[in-house]
Amino acid sequence: MAIVNDHTVKAFDEDLNRLRGLISEMGGRAEQALLQAMTALNMGDLDLAAQVVQGDKKIDALETEVEQLTVQTIALRAPMADDLREMIAALKIVSVVERIGDYAKNIAKRVALMDQTRSIEAIPVLMSMSSLVVELVHDALDSFAARDAELAVRVTIRDKTVDDFYNSIFRALVTFMMENPKHITESAHLLFVAKNLERIGDHATNIAEMVHYVVTGERMEERERGEQPEDGAAEQEQG
Amino acid sequence: MAIVNDHTVKAFDEDLNRLRGLISEMGGRAEQALLQAMTALNMGDLDLAAQVVQGDKKIDALETEVEQLTVQTIALRAPMADDLREMIAALKIVSVVERIGDYAKNIAKRVALMDQTRSIEAIPVLMSMSSLVVELVHDALDSFAARDAELAVRVTIRDKTVDDFYNSIFRALVTFMMENPKHITESAHLLFVAKNLERIGDHATNIAEMVHYVVTGERMEERERGEQPEDGAAEQEQG
Numbered sequence: 001m002a003i004v005n006d007h008t009v010k011a012f013d014e015d016l017n018r019l020r021g022l023i024s025e026m027g028g029r030a031e032q033a034l035l036q037a038m039t040a041l042n043m044g045d046l047d048l049a050a051q052v053v054q055g056d057k058k059i060d061a062l063e064t065e066v067e068q069l070t071v072q073t074i075a076l077r078a079p080m081a082d083d084l085r086e087m088i089a090a091l092k093i094v095s096v097v098e099r100i101g102d103y104a105k106n107i108a109k110r111v112a113l114m115d116q117t118r119s120i121e122a123i124p125v126l127m128s129m130s131s132l133v134v135e136l137v138h139d140a141l142d143s144f145a146a147r148d149a150e151l152a153v154r155v156t157i158r159d160k161t162v163d164d165f166y167n168s169i170f171r172a173l174v175t176f177m178m179e180n181p182k183h184i185t186e187s188a189h190l191l192f193v194a195k196n197l198e199r200i201g202d203h204a205t206n207i208a209e210m211v212h213y214v215v216t217g218e219r220m221e222e223r224e225r226g227e228q229p230e231d232g233a234a235e236q237e238q239g
Numbered sequence: 240m241a242i243v244n245d246h247t248v249k250a251f252d253e254d255l256n257r258l259r260g261l262i263s264e265m266g267g268r269a270e271q272a273l274l275q276a277m278t279a280l281n282m283g284d285l286d287l288a289a290q291v292v293q294g295d296k297k298i299d300a301l302e303t304e305v306e307q308l309t310v311q312t313i314a315l316r317a318p319m320a321d322d323l324r325e326m327i328a329a330l331k332i333v334s335v336v337e338r339i340g341d342y343a344k345n346i347a348k349r350v351a352l353m354d355q356t357r358s359i360e361a362i363p364v365l366m367s368m369s370s371l372v373v374e375l376v377h378d379a380l381d382s383f384a385a386r387d388a389e390l391a392v393r394v395t396i397r398d399k400t401v402d403d404f405y406n407s408i409f410r411a412l413v414t415f416m417m418e419n420p421k422h423i424t425e426s427a428h429l430l431f432v433a434k435n436l437e438r439i440g441d442h443a444t445n446i447a448e449m450v451h452y453v454v455t456g457e458r459m460e461e462r463e464r465g466e467q468p469e470d471g472a473a474e475q476e477q478g
Contacts (some may be wrong), residue, residue, distance in 0.1 A: 067327070070327070071320070071323055071324060071327055074313060074323060075317075075319065075320050075323050078314075078317045080314070081310070081314050084310055084313060084314050085310060088306070088309075088310055088330065091327065091330065091331075092330075092334060095331060095334065170427070173427075174423050174424055174427055177416060177420070177423050177427075178420045178423050181416070181417045181420060184413050184416050184417055184423075185413050188409070188412075188413055188416075188427075188430060191427060191430065191431075192430075192434065195431065195434075
């Protein structure tokens with residue numbers, strides 16, 4: 001195993017701090033991207049939507065940087081089990097944040113494919129849903145930075161509200177489509193936007209579950225956990 | 240750094256082989272789950288759908304097993320950069336396979352929410368799309384097992400066909416909804432099934448890109464790559 005001395009420990013802590021800094025920068029950019037994508041959707045602002053698409057490249061680049069730093073650090077410092085577990089969690093968390101960025105980009109790309117969304121009353125509900133989702137992503141990443149298992153649990157509990165938002169938007173959009181066959185394409189895009197937001201909420205829950213495991217060494221209790229990714233919504237999408 | 244001797248190397252190779260075995264078992268189960276979910280959808284077979292949902296627990300358990308084995312191996316054997324990179328790739332690949340299992344489970348859960356899907360002509364196209372997607376997942380995992388960068392590139396190229404399938408199904412379903420407002424709920428579920436299949440194709444591409452990087456040390460060329468996750472489809476979903 002590694003020869004551990006003060007120098008090694010200090011160097012490892014520096015790497016770990018740099019890693020945490022990169023992750024919080026990445027998280028901040030992903031939150032920003034999601035807020036801008038939803039604003040672009042609400043305002044029909046194509047320039048803002050294009051900025052979000054462009055900005056996703058930086059999020060992807062940060063993920064690559066974190067991966068390389070993690071592999072280097074593990075190879076050079078051979079961290080002990082706990083530190084290693086935190087680095088592995090960091091790797092998984094950035095891959096989730098990268099995906100959140102992709103969902104924001106996907107929402108942004110749909111802006112150009114929709115017109116007359118103003119007439120669709122689901123939009124204000126989508127905006128409220130996205131505000132909650134951004135909060136959950138922010139708190140999930142805070143729980144990682146602060147190693148706060150309780151905050152992580154609260155994220156998973158609040159994700160249930162995201163699923164409720166999703167189910168009511170699904171029903172509203174299906175009804176709207178039945179009454180306005182001419183707006184079915186726009187409504188179908190909004191169904192996917194709602195699903196993307198619901199998935200981002202699930203990803204915030206995934207991060208929170210990883211944080212809980214790293215901090216407490218235990219998996220989160222069933223009762224504490226939010227809906228499983230992709231399932232809860234489907235269970236209730238009765239239209 | 241680690242004291243490397245024959246024993247260490249042999250033990251590491253055994254761990255690596257066990258890891259590869261677990262990943263291929265996981266991959267096989269995910270492919271099977273997807274095939275069964277689509278059969279259940281096509282036949283309206285609720286029992287088969289329930290089996291898929293139940294079976295996903297085993298896929299999740301395998302992911303946890305791979306994670307624990309990887310962390311143990313890295314901590315005990317302190318592998319050198321190349322081996323370490325392969326283990327990190329293995330971690331990322333199983334998290335993708337776990338997600339493919341979730342998508343299959345999500346499709347299975349929608350079976351109970353749909354009736355009269357027989358009348359929707361998009362179903363046979365969805366079945367063809369799913370056959371291609373299962374092939375891509377299979378080949379992506381083979382390319383990892385065989386360290387075959389060329390096979391990985393072919394997966395990303397064929398993923399473009401998955402996106403074409405998706406876009407034509409999106410248009411077909413939107414048209415069907417306009418003509419059959421009574422079937423809008425079923426059609427909306429099928430839109431999500433098509434999107435799940437398209438996402439699984441993207442995940443096969445993600446695996447192929449990781450394999451290409453591990454094997455060649457280089458990122459796949461733009462021109463070689465399939466559509467980015469979540470974007471290609473949105474670009475063309477004109478309904």
